[in-house]
Every structure is written in structure tokens, then in C-alpha cells.
Amino acid sequence: IASDSGASAPSPIALTNVRTGLGADAIATALIENLYCLLGKLPQHATRNDWYMCLAYTVRDRMMERYVATLASITETNTAAKAVAYLSAEFLTGPHLGNSLVNLGIWQAVEEALSRVGQDDLSSLLDQEEEPGLGNGGLGRLAACYMDSLATLNVPAIGYGIRYEFGIFDQAIRDGWQVELTDKWLRFGNPWEIVRSEITFDVKLGGRTEPYYDEAGRYRMRWLSEKVVKGVAYDTPVPGYRVPTTNLLRLWKAEAAESFDFEAFNVGDYYRAVDEKIASETISKVLYPNDEPEAGKQLRLAQQYFFVSCSLQDMIRLLIMRGKPLDEFHSYWAAQLNDTHPSIAVAELMRLLVDEHAMEWDQAWAITQQTCGYTNHTLLAEALERWPLPLFARLLPRHLEIIYEINRRFLNDIRLRYPGDDQLLQRLSLIDEAGGKHMRMAHLASVGSHAINGVAALHTELLKQTLLSDFHRVAPEKFFNVTNGVTPRRWIALSNPNLSALITRKIGDRWLADLEHELEHLEPLAIDGDFQKEWQAIKADNKRVLAGLIKERTGIIIEPHSLFDIQVKRLHEYKRQHLNVLYLVTLFNKLRRVSSAAEIPRTVIFGGKAAPGYRMAKLIIKLINSVAAAINQDPVVSQVLKVVFLPDFNVKTSHHVYPAADLSEQISTAGKEASGTGNMKFAMNGALTIGTLDGANVEIRDAVGHENFFLFGLTAAEVERLKAEAYTPRSIYDSNAELREAIDLISSGFFSNGDRGLFQSLVESLITRDDYMLLADYQAYVECQQRVSQAYSDQNAWTRMSILNCARVGRFSSDRSIREYCRDIWNVRPIVPDER
Ligand code: NTF
Incomplete structure (x- = not known):
């Protein structure tokens, strides 16, 4: 295959220069071809948005070889690479086009190619891109910077999150007041994503649990859910800066498991049949526009569980594709919890290993702890996620049992180490017993992770002295600081x-x-x-x-x-x-x-x-x-x-x-x-x-x-x-x-x-x-x-x-932060290009 960069990994498929070439000639030809074949337009009829779209597809094409090769390093049997799963409810990537041109090193070539096809204004095309605003602020933008650095450092990684149909609202100011407008970022389509209709997982919700004996005569639990929604993977390539690695952001969209309820349909109740489809899709409909959690919002918990469950199931699938046994899960995956939003992962990984894959509790627990790391992003008391127990039980009855068991074992251990300190037990418990009972998600994340980190030196110190002081007392070795960085x-x-x-x-x-x-x-x-x-x-x-x-x-x-x-x-x-x-x-x-x-x-x-x-x-x-x-x-x-x-x-x-x-x-x-x-x-x-x-x-x-x-x-x-x-x-x-x-x-x-x-x-x-x-x-x-x-x-x-x-601010590059995560928390190394 012809590629004029010399940097691409070998492709298993013979792609033509029009798809891969990084020079102005190849890009100009590709622009015209894509305009014609993907958009069905002739240059003289193309709008600015048409040109933007065909440029976006042209650029995306140029990432595909590297993307496929990087994905192979996470799926193929012969590679030893441990990969990072960055679990985050928010990825505030911002526009992709300009960033891709920078990282692929094709800015000038694209400018030249555009002028050859009569388009002299790259900046107006850059302006066309709708911002994917799938985050609120710092936390979501940090996740995006970290994805950029992971790829740039050649660390194989998947960012897992939610493909919100509506991201953060657009703000207008009327008479000095903020007015919120819906963010219709998908209105004109999204050329950066690839729908993986074949990568879907069922996610159960509600219902009850039931004990049973398996074939081996073991006492087990099963979850009889009230409903099932389906998560569909949408992938966006994340190119590193002038390196062979192109990672991916895998965002889940919720769909109805069956898009028609045939029973209802057969009795002529068309509207009820469609209802379920609508209800299921609500889960990935909208980003919660708060930097603080919405107390008691069932949909928010459903969102969190939905994307975490899809992601963990996907990670298990990829491990199995590699031919690795499940008991080596933690050797191939480091999962980072971006704040407590994905902390239900601790209970979900336990459920998948114990209930679905019949693993013993102790082994599953060791794997879970070794896999997970938890990053705290705030000390504000009002920003700490707590779920009222009745709400939690209604949505995730099996997880409630699992968390009770995690808590029982954890507190037993503490009781032995600190006899007679009932106050300590109360403070550490995953369940807040004061007032209406609540599930403390920061506690779940802390107990279920091998590493807990703050995001600046002062913040980490305060975390140790205040919010998580009891956890620091009982497990000081878990604490790290990783000061944030930006790309x-x-x-x-x-x-x-x-x-x-x-x-x-x-x-x-x-x-x-x-x-x-x-x-x-x-x-x-x-x-x-x-x-x-x-x-x-x-x-x-x-x-x-x-x-x-x-x-x-x-x-x-x-x-x-x-x-x-x-x-x-x-x-x-x-x-x-x-x-x-x-x-x-x-x-x-x-x-x-x-x-x-x-x-x-x-x-x-x-x-x-x-x-x-x-x-x-x-x-x-x-x-x-x-x-x-x-x-x-x-x-x-x-x-x-x-x-x-x-x-x-x-x-x-x-x-x-x-x-x-x-x-x-x-x-x-x-x-x-x-x-x-x-x-x-x-x-x-x-x-x-x-x-x-x-x-x-x-x-x-x-x-x-x-x-x-x-x-x-x-x-x-x-x-x-x-x-x-x-x-x-x-x-x-x-x-x-x-x-x-x-x-x-x-x-x-x-x-x-x-x-x-x-x-x-x-x-x-x-x-x-x-x-x-x-x-x-x-x-x-x-x-x-x-x-x-x-x-x-x-x-x-x-x-x-x-x-x-x-x-003097070189150390605030997210590359430095990611190197520290790799060394102190994830124990992952870059893949060198010939390893794939
Ligand atoms: C934010 N936290 C913090 O408020 C910022 O100081 C920090 O830079 C970013 O995280 C990234 O670490 C949150 O958005 C949240 F959700 F935790 F409150």
C-alpha cells in the first residue's frame, strides 16, 4: 500500500492511495471522490457543509489503518499488551477536524488539496463542525485530553462512555439571563463515528433476584430483571500525535432490546409497542447538565449502570477474543473510574465474574480490585454521589446484594484490625445509615479499587486529611496524586x-x-x-x-x-x-x-x-x-x-x-x-x-x-x-x-x-x-x-x-499525567510499533 507518511502500520488490506495518502494529490482526489460517492454531489452544487463532511470523511479514512492496527493489539492472541479502559460519563472532546489535522500532520496538505478543488477557506470548514459537547466542564474535558495523550504515548486504550443524543445545552443570554437551548449536535450527522451495529450488549434493569442450585450443586443467585435495554457501540477514532497509535472512544447508545413488543403489536396496540422503544432510548438521550449529581434521579443511575455494564461486557468479550482466561482479566485491563459516576463498575464486574462466569467470590474480588482505579475530582460535600437505597434496590436489586456482601467482608476486616471502634465502622460503611439510608458511591469506588488519586497535590492532601481520611488510615498505600494536565x-x-x-x-x-x-x-x-x-x-x-x-x-x-x-x-x-x-x-x-x-x-x-x-x-x-x-x-x-x-x-x-x-x-x-x-x-x-x-x-x-x-x-x-x-x-x-x-x-x-x-x-x-x-x-x-x-x-x-x-509549564502536559498513571496506577507500557 502506498502511504507517503511512512508512519502507518502495515495494513492487512490493500488500500489505495486515495484512502491513505497524506499528500495533497491524494487528498484532493479523495475529496472529490467522497463528495461524489458519499454525499452524492457535484462540486458545483456542494454547500459548505458538504465540503466539511467530505473533508471529515477524507481525514477519517486516513486514520483507519492505524485504528485497525491498534485495535488488533487489544484483540489479538499474540500480543501481551495491557490496555486502559477509561470509564467516564463525560468526554468533552470538542471538534475533531482541526485536531485530527494537527495529529496526523496534514494541515498544509489539506489546505493545498482544498485550494485545488476550489475551496480556499479551511477555517470556514472547521467552523462547520458541530461541537460534540458530551461533558459539563473540567472533568469531561480532562477525559478528552487523556485520550489524546494515551494515543500519543502509544498506550492502547478505549475510552468508554455514553453517546448522548443531546450534549450540554447551548447557552443564550436574554436580558442578561441565561437561557438553555437544546444541543442538537447530531442534526447533520456525525462523520467521525462508526456504528458497530454488531457490537451490542443487553443490560438488565429492575426486577428481583432468586436463589438456585447450578449443575454442580452450588448455591447461586440469578437476576430476573424487569426489563432489558440494548447498548450499541459507536466508535470514534482517537489519533495520537504523529505516532502509529490510533485509539478509540467507544460510546454506547441505548436501544430497545426488541424494537417492537409483538404481543402488544398483535393485539393492535401499536402505541404501547412503540412505547418501550422510546423508554429504552431515553437512557442515552441527554447529558445531565450539572457538575453536581442529581440527587435521587433514577435515570442518572440507569445511565451510569448502562454504560458501565456495556463496557465491562465488551472488555470481557475482547479478552476472550484474545484467547485469554478470565482469571487474567486484570493483567490485560486497567479500568479507571473517572470520579464516582462509573463506580457501579465495582459491583458489576463482581456480578459478571461471579454470577455470569461462575467465579469464586475471593478470586473475583482480587481481580476487581486489581483492575479498578478511582480518581476523585471534588471535595465538595454536595457533589458526592449517594443513592437512596430504595431507588437503588428498585433498579439494581442484584447489585445491592453484592454491595452488602462487599460491605460485610470489608467491615469484618476493619473490625478485626480496629476492635471496638464502632464509629470508624459507621464512617467507612458503604451504606450511610443516617436519615434515609443511602449508598455511598465514593466508598464503593474506594473499597473496590487498588488505587485512589486526587488531581493536584493540594487536593490529594486534603482528600487524605478530610473526605477519605478513614480510607487513608486503613489503606494508606492506595493513595496517589496525579496532577492534571492538558494536551x-x-x-x-x-x-x-x-x-x-x-x-x-x-x-x-x-x-x-x-x-x-x-x-x-x-x-x-x-x-x-x-x-x-x-x-x-x-x-x-x-x-x-x-x-x-x-x-x-x-x-x-x-x-x-x-x-x-x-x-x-x-x-x-x-x-x-x-x-x-x-x-x-x-x-x-x-x-x-x-x-x-x-x-x-x-x-x-x-x-x-x-x-x-x-x-x-x-x-x-x-x-x-x-x-x-x-x-x-x-x-x-x-x-x-x-x-x-x-x-x-x-x-x-x-x-x-x-x-x-x-x-x-x-x-x-x-x-x-x-x-x-x-x-x-x-x-x-x-x-x-x-x-x-x-x-x-x-x-x-x-x-x-x-x-x-x-x-x-x-x-x-x-x-x-x-x-x-x-x-x-x-x-x-x-x-x-x-x-x-x-x-x-x-x-x-x-x-x-x-x-x-x-x-x-x-x-x-x-x-x-x-x-x-x-x-x-x-x-x-x-x-x-x-x-x-x-x-x-x-x-x-x-x-x-x-x-x-x-x-515553565511543560509539566502540565497531559502526557506527563498519563505517564504517571501508567507507572503508578495502571502498570501499563506503551506498545512499540513492531509489537503489533
Ligand atoms: C472538576 N470536578 C474539578 O472541579 C476541577 O477542579 C478539576 O480540574 C476537574 O474536575 C478535572 O479534574 C468536577 O467536575 C466534578 F464533577 F467532580 F465535580
């Missing part, structure tokens, strides 16, 4: 191509595959005047692009020379977007009093979605928009300050946001943000951070140098101490005149057309409870922002710091 392919190469080209020109092109060791070669250039100029010019360009986008989406005109101060992330009280607003109101008050001539011009940009049911978060969006309107309208203040809420922040938009930032806002209450990953994306693109000692900020600050980071605020320990001492926010309000003036202006109705009630709940909560310590950190934040302005006024010094921020 430099999407977050630098794809979203900041000019910066990327500049870096490559200076330090060669190895940095994209080895950020940890290569990026630091930029450091000496931080004081190089010419380099600084180029650096500034690129930032200025990126800011102009973002300004254009903002004008198009909001009508607001911003000044590209101003300091771009950006806070983009989910809306949550602990992330404290409203602390940022308090500062803006303070600045507004000041600028109305004194001449603004000396003020450094700023544009403050917000973006992020609020969970539809989170009233306070939605009110904060309204406040941001109201304050923005007042500031932007003020003829004096708006000369030096503009405020923008950029609607519908998602992966696609974010490509234009991180590269344009001067200042990255990472201002959560210390101890609350597990890691953050936006903080890394900003720094990689040369933004300086203003932040608290929270999550990965701590490590970012150590990496970039304390003098290149704007630190403010209480530490996690100080936050706890202050809370314990009966914190009284009102006394801070009373004693700080600027703060009081800002809060009073909000209360006065100034920002709400005289409506004093509108923001009252927000103001009340700040003055009376202030759970997230805004008032305690307010003064420090305001002063820190003044230091920022001062620093920005010296552009050369700022640019030096900006370069150093980028040069």
Missing part, C-alpha cells in the same frame, strides 16, 4: 498556531511531543528583545481575533490594546465569579470619582454555563451582565474599562479565548477547586495568573516562579480556621468602606433598573453567611489587581513574565 496539541498547536510556529522556529519541533523537557528551552529567550516583540505581536493578533468574535456575538466593541482579563469556567459560587464582579463595581466607583487618565485600560471577559437548576449561579450571570451594561454605557468609565459576558462558552469558542488572555482569573476559595485545567491552558498561552493557593495553582506558581504569579487570599488552612472561629462577614462589610460601597450599589437597584430585590439573595448570602469567603479575600484581591495593573504598564517586563509562564 498541548489542542491547547497550543491547534488554538494558537502562530505562537506554535514561533516556538518551533526557535526550539525545533519536538516540544509538542515532549512538552515537559523541551518547552523550557524557551526560557533564555524571555529577555531577548526581538523575541519579545514577536511574542507581543502574536498576543496582539490573538486579541484582535477575540475582539472580533466578541463584537460578532455580543455587539460589544473592545479595545485590543487593553489588558484582557479573563475568567472562563463553569459558574459556581466557589469559583467566585462574583468576587471578580465586586472588584469591577469597586473600580467603577473609583473611576467615577477620580480621573481615569492614569488607569491601565482593561477588558474583563467572563464565560461559562450555570447548571439550569442552580439559582445563585444564574443570578451571578445576571449580575455580571447588569454590571457590564452599566460600565459599558458609562462614557467616562468605559474609556478604560469594558466588561463582556461571552455567551455559550464551549471548547470551540475556547480555542479563541485562551490564546488572547493577558490575565487568567483563578480565584476560587482555597481548598475548593480540586485542580483546575483552564489555569494550565491560560499559562501555556502566555497569560499570567491572578489566583489563590488552590488546586493546581499551587504547583503552577511553583513552576513559573512566585515572582511571575499574582497571589492573593487565604490559604486552605486559613479558610478552615476562620470558619471554625465563627466567621462574621458582616464585620468586614461594616469596616471596609470600598467594599460596603460596592455591595450597597448592587443592593440599591442601580444595576437593576431600580429593582432592589433582584440581587438581594446574593447580597444577603454574602453579608450573612459568605460560605465561600469572598469578603475575607476582598481587600487582598483588590490590592492584587492593582499590582497587576502596575505590572502591565511595563510591557517588556510583562512580556518576559508571559514568556516564562509558557516556558
